[in-house]
Amino acid sequence: MIPVSEALDALFALARDPGTEDVPLVRAAGRVLRADAVSAWAQPPFAASAMDGYAVIEARPGDRMKVVGESAAGHGFSGTIAPGEAVRIFTGAPLPDGATRVVIQEDVDRDGDSIVIREVEGATNVRTAGADFPAGHTLCAPRLLNPRDVALLAAMNVGSVRVTRRPEIALIATGDELVAPGGNPGPDQIVASNTYALHAMLEAAGARPRMLPIARDTMGSLETAFALAADCDLVITVGGASVGDHDLVARAAQALGLERAFYKVAMRPGKPLMAGRLGEAALVGLPGNPVSAIVCGHVFVLPLLGAMLGLPARPAHRIGARLAAPLPENGPREHYMRGHRDESGGVTVYDRQDSSLLSVLNSADCLVVRSPRDPARAAGETVEIIPI
Ligand SMILES: Nc1nc2c(c(=O)[nH]1)N[C@H]1C(S)=C(S)[C@@H](COP(=O)(O)OP(=O)(O)OC[C@H]3O[C@@H](n4cnc5c(N)ncnc54)[C@H](O)[C@@H]3O)O[C@H]1N2
Numbered sequence: 001m002i003p004v005s006e007a008l009d010a011l012f013a014l015a016r017d018p019g020t021e022d023v024p025l026v027r028a029a030g031r032v033l034r035a036d037a038v039s040a041w042a043q044p045p046f047a048a049s050a051m052d053g054y055a056v057i058e059a060r061p062g063d064r065m066k067v068v069g070e071s072a073a074g075h076g077f078s079g080t081i082a083p084g085e086a087v088r089i090f091t092g093a094p095l096p097d098g099a100t101r102v103v104i105q106e107d108v109d110r111d112g113d114s115i116v117i118r119e120v121e122g123a124t125n126v127r128t129a130g131a132d133f134p135a136g137h138t139l140c141a142p143r144l145l146n147p148r149d150v151a152l153l154a155a156m157n158v159g160s161v162r163v164t165r166r167p168e169i170a171l172i173a174t175g176d177e178l179v180a181p182g183g184n185p186g187p188d189q190i191v192a193s194n195t196y197a198l199h200a201m202l203e204a205a206g207a208r209p210r211m212l213p214i215a216r217d218t219m220g221s222l223e224t225a226f227a228l229a230a231d232c233d234l235v236i237t238v239g240g241a242s243v244g245d246h247d248l249v250a251r252a253a254q255a256l257g258l259e260r261a262f263y264k265v266a267m268r269p270g271k272p273l274m275a276g277r278l279g280e281a282a283l284v285g286l287p288g289n290p291v292s293a294i295v296c297g298h299v300f301v302l303p304l305l306g307a308m309l310g311l312p313a314r315p316a317h318r319i320g321a322r323l324a325a326p327l328p329e330n331g332p333r334e335h336y337m338r339g340h341r342d343e344s345g346g347v348t349v350y351d352r353q354d355s356s357l358l359s360v361l362n363s364a365d366c367l368v369v370r371s372p373r374d375p376a377r378a379a380g381e382t383v384e385i386i387p388i
Pocket residue numbers: 173174175177178190191192193194195238239240241242243244247269270271272286287288289290292355
């Protein structure tokens with residue numbers, strides 16, 4: 001058994017770049033930017049009014065000015081303003097040449113084609129050219145693009161971006177006992193569940209998961225499944241990873257030339273995790289117990305996907321949290337305990353931690369990480385959690 005950190009490093013070493021593609025901006029959120037995006041222009045590109053009012057060259061209360069034209073958003077004033085003149089102006093409109101401030105219309109009395117200034121604020125109500133960002137402003141790669149990035153890229157007049165291609169990831173549930181959800185389980189059968197969680201997690205994290213037919217516990221069925229996954233960047237099997245007579249995944253993969261990186265990790269749940277390289281693809285063999293597979297999804301598969309996408313190779317993000325109830329001493333394996341947080345952020349772990357209990361995982365909102373042999377912890381102590 002190897003420690004979790006070693007297993008993660010071995011997984012990162014298996015990550016290969018799936019290449020890049022260009023996508024229009026409406027498809028960019030959630031993708032990883034791979035080429036710096038540079039703005040060819042400044043924003044705003046011209047000095048603009050921040051308010052509706054009158055553009056003037058300085059002003060004092062009591063000044064009377066002649067209104068010589070109008071500047072609206074999209075239709076500027078073409079002339080130059082002179083002392084004693086004002087231009088009617090609206091929010092977002094270009095500031096006329098020569099103007100230095102905008103007096104808001106609430107502070108002005110209009111009298112035919114003249115105005116009389118009643119009050120002058122401290123603010124000029126002018127957005128200078130480039131006040132938001134200058135020409136050359138750059139969004140640096142690599143970066144996981146969020147909706148705010150997309151807005152900035154749009155303002156930068158970037159219509160499409162170069163991003164990492166979505167890795168193709170095969171999901172292979174294995175086991176004679178499994179039927180797909182909505183099917184008709186026989187007397188000794190159950191419904192495959194964890195591959196559905198993994199599919200959702202991978203899709204949300206930027207991959208293109210491919211749910212393959214459930215493989216039976218035979219070498220032939222497993223080899224067929226691997227053949228269907230031959231063009232994938234990553235192949236994930238679930239189940240058949242342990243030491244039982246019907247646990248054939250490693251044997252089938254080895255027959256196809258698997259170069260194994262590791263087998264068995266000192267963690268709970270997830271001990272019988274296996275990984276290696278199978279042809280051009282990375283292979284991760286997850287344990288079958290539903291909670292084990294999903295915990296390994298958070299601890300190993302999502303960080304591996306992040307590395308494949310070109311993001312920094314790092315473990316699942318952990319934060320500190322206060323224990324709302326005590327914890328017993330931990331055993332020899334790193335433990336990822338299913339827990340939940342109350343309104344004040346205090347964490348309690350569930351009494352039942354068996355790795356078959358999906359209903360407990362479903363109630364949980366975090367994994368409390370216990371290092372090997374972590375001593376008993378009192379309520380109020382801080383522990384590390386992975387929000388899920
Ligand atoms: N003698 C030993 N037995 C076991 C050990 C061990 O060290 N020595 N390890 C245990 C641990 S820990 C785990 S985890 C499991 C992992 O076993 P496998 O990866 O071989 O998984 P299976 O035996 O195929 O299935 C385990 C369990 O999970 C159910 N399952 C499998 N796939 C799915 C799926 N896609 N959706 C829902 N449920 C699934 C399966 O029916 C079993 O109940 O081994 C322990 N045994």
